[in-house]
Amino acid sequence: MKIDSRKELKRILIEERKLYFGHRGRYQFLLRFLKRHPDYFSWKYVRRMRITCFYYGKRKSNPLFGLLYMLSSLRMNILGRKLGIETGENTFDEGLVIYHTQGIVINGNARVGKNCRLYGDNCIGNDGRHRECPVLGDDVRVCVGAKIIGDVHIADHVVVAAGAVVVKSCDTEYAILAGVPARVIAVADQPLAFLE
Incomplete structure (x- = not known):
């Protein structure tokens, strides 16, 4: 930003x-x-x-x-x-909220859209083999313990569930990603009220 x-x-x-x-x-x-x-x-x-x-x-x-x-x-x-x-100064667009600060590592080359929510123990960075970093859309929630690794793109309004490890892009808005490796387990037809 x-x-x-x-x-x-x-x-x-x-x-x-x-x-x-x-x-x-x-x-x-x-x-x-x-x-x-x-x-x-x-x-x-x-x-x-x-x-x-x-x-x-x-x-x-x-x-x-x-x-x-x-x-x-x-x-x-x-x-x-x-x-x-640990993060860079130009990584996040406006609207960032960090709920729990411990264990947050964000590569300075990652790009995160508006209104991101970090719930703690998160990593958004490269895969250790390539320099490319994740690009997250607007209104992305990264729940406790979730990691987003490598040259991946995450669409707007996506929720990365607790403990998920995302290694593939997700172009589906309002998707909920969960698991290791993460996959789409649900798609909401509107914003999730409990996350607002």
Whole structure:
């Protein structure tokens, strides 16, 4: 994802903050900060990732932005190590929600569409033999322990079930992928209400 302006960065941060803290943002933010709730730390990481992405896009236009990119990237990676998240700054489109932070490894060359949901212990990356990485559509849910490996494409609105290992592309929208290796076990005729 490329963030071209501070105005766009601010818009994305406001929208994503609502995903973590709801419309009662300041109250929920304070409450979760005081409780050291996992949502607070997930949001902190996603916020830093977006700021790093902004500086990454500007780094060649001005040496100051290059320095700010390096510092922001350092902060993102330090926080990521503490939380158990490893990813690149340009991997995710807007709307990312990380429900559980431990064990998330996303290759920096993977591309993930809007409104992705990660439920923890996820890997999205190459197969170790080739450099190609997964490309996920919009509104993809990657449930606990699910892995998406190799040069695969996942359609919009797909749910990758808990523990599934996806090694083949899925072009069917609203599909539910499960198993090792994963296959389509069902296709919903509308968005799944429990995932909204």
